[in-house]
Amino acid sequence: MKNPLTTASGTSGYAFEYGDFVDLRLLGAFVTKSITLHPRKGNAPPRIIETRAGMLNAIGLANVGLEAFVAEKVPQLREMGLPVFVNVAGTAIDDYCQVARRLNEVDVVRGLELNISCPNVKEGGISFGTDCGQVAGITSAIRAAAPDKVLVVKLSPNVTDIAATAAAAVDAGADALSLVNTFTAMAVDVDRRRPMLSNGNGGLSGPAIRPIAVYMVHRVYSQVARKHNIPIMGMGGIQTARDALEFLIAGATALSVGTALFVDPTAPVKILDGLADYCRRHNLSALREVIGSLQFPEPGKGYKSTYA
Amino acid sequence: MSATTHPRGLFDAQVISNRQICREHFRLVLSVKDFPAAAPGQFVQLGCRDPHAPPDEPDEHEWIDADDPGLRTRSLVAPTPLLRRPFSLAGAEPDPQRPGCTLLEIIHRVVGLGTARLAGLREGDAIDLLGPLGNGFPLPRAGQRAVLVGGGVGIPPMIYLARALGAADVGGVAVCGVTTADLLPLTWADGVAADPQGLPTRCIREFADFGIDAVVASDDGSVGVPGRVTVALQRVLDHLALPAGDVVVYTCGPERMMRAVTEMSQARGLTTWVCMERSMACGMGTCQSCVCRVNDKSSDDGWRYRLVCTDGPVFDGRVLIWD
Secondary structure (H helix, E strand, O other), X not given: OOOOEEEOOOOOOOOOOOOOOOOHHHOOEEEEEEEOOOOEOOOOOOOEEEEOOEEEEXXXXXXXXXXXXXXXXXXXHHOOOOOEEEEEOOOOHHHHHHHHHHHHOOOOEEEEEEEOOOOOOOOOOOHHHHOHHHHHHHHHHHHHHOOOOEEEEEOOOOOOOHHHHHHHHHHOOOOEEEEOOOEEEOOEEOOOOEXXXXXXXXXXXXXXXXXXXXXXXXXXXXXXXXXXXXXXXXXXXXXXXXXXXXXXXHOOOEEEEOHHHHHOOOHHHHHHHHHHHHHHHOOOOXXXXXXXXXXXXXXXXXXOOOOO | OOHHHOOOEEEEEEEEEEEEOOOOEEEEEEEEEOOOOOOOOOXXXXXXXXXXXXXXXXXXXXXXXXOOHHHXXXXXXXXXXXXXXXXXXXXXXXXXXXXXXEEEEEEEXXXXXXXXXXXXXXXXXXXXXXXXXXXXXXXXXXXXXEEEEEEHHHOHHHHHHHXXXXXXXXXXXXXXXXXXXXXXXXXXXXXXXXXXXXXXXXXXXXXXXXXEEEEEEEOOOOOOEEOOHHHHHHHHHHHHOOOHHHEEEEEEOOHHHHHHHHHHHHHXXXXXXXXXXXXXXXXXXXXXXXXXXXXXXXXXXXXXXXXXXXXXXXXXXXXXXXX
């Protein structure tokens, strides 16, 4: 990757949906939306609702399915000239493995991002991502099914200790970790006393989750990733270069922009400019110098009180 | 007419005017440089931030200095709402004052946080928008008549469509439904009243200027024909008394209204173009939230979802499945 900026799965389509708005070739990598073995229609609308400083979604993994993806979308991805990561989802380990085996044969695909943390699918989905035994099982199965691809495991934040599921994924053969997926959440229509989303619950994203995501990235970095030399793709409410720097300093090597793309598809490019400015102002020869550079001063000393 | 083949983009816009035109509706006029060619039925996604709102925190600007990395995406920071709001275009015309600029007309109703912010915009304010988004209405063939059925905030795209019909020299009738008289986001023509029986007249300036007659219906009977817009539509279709192939119906408004309009016009064998509304995050075909159901014989269960933002918002009434 020529720079750390990527698109978060599910927020930038299959390939060139944002082609009119931004030159995607400026990014470091492209992450597709989730692909499942068979086409999925997804959930009934309403599928999204805005909440304060965030949004809830329950799309339900709507996608064209593996074969249509390979036939129709992969040729577009070839045009991109970027490392491509395909997000893989399913409802049973065998589904995941069939998708992984097929994608292992597709040269333009650099890696797979394993979605074991979608909160919006009734069967399977998030359950794979919240139990260490299941995380290990599915990670090692995909590792065997797609031996030629970089394997990124996308962790669910809906756990008591994300370092435990991170360790399970790394021990089972993950090459990298991405975190966090959305937080399971709900919004209520108070007049009709029913959920705002037809699915009932959804996944919370956007700036509302950023401080929790930064914490989780730092926890996974300090407890697991640093000692195994495993890169982290950090995400969760990144809108600005300042937000991106928080993740890098907390231990992320790469960054995904998600919800912000819906508002401004050029946000990752603006963030890249901001990161370059930051390097100049802090006399850094390379941005990687900040990765995991978080310092903990003595209690009460050297902290700046400001509005984050 | 697929807009996905046309250029779209993120544009800065300057507020030319923002006037309240009835109890809850505002007419917002924006000037946008290098805006691509747009068509009736297309929409824009507006960033709904009030530049006059006080900062959320007293020290919000403390950390901002000239080269702060946060500045580049300042527009995304703090001010709620987070997401843009979609609005049909009520007009897109070359800006006579500013070469290379387009005047976009948007009629919005204050219904929540985003539109409340829009209501606070004043002349000279800067906002940004994504557009032009979606497909547009296919125009009638020469010799056909158009019947434009708009309800409430579904009326604005009909204003833009009337302009296009005028340019194409196609005649027609606009049927405008409102709940009550002071929620009509239109201008009365001087000295011409809406006919209470549903006879088309040149009563609405936005339509009369382009040779389109109008009929108004109000749920409470405070203006025009008492009752639902379909009551007025039935009278207009009876009045026109044209062969099915000579009339094309266009509709935008609440979904139940559009369903009733579509069913009525299809019972008469008329082509019907429906401009759908859905809440959406992106408007660019990625978030997959703005789905509606359409017939699809190739699917196992006979239907599929399509995206209102990029497959629509205009759909042939024959393919839509009403929920």
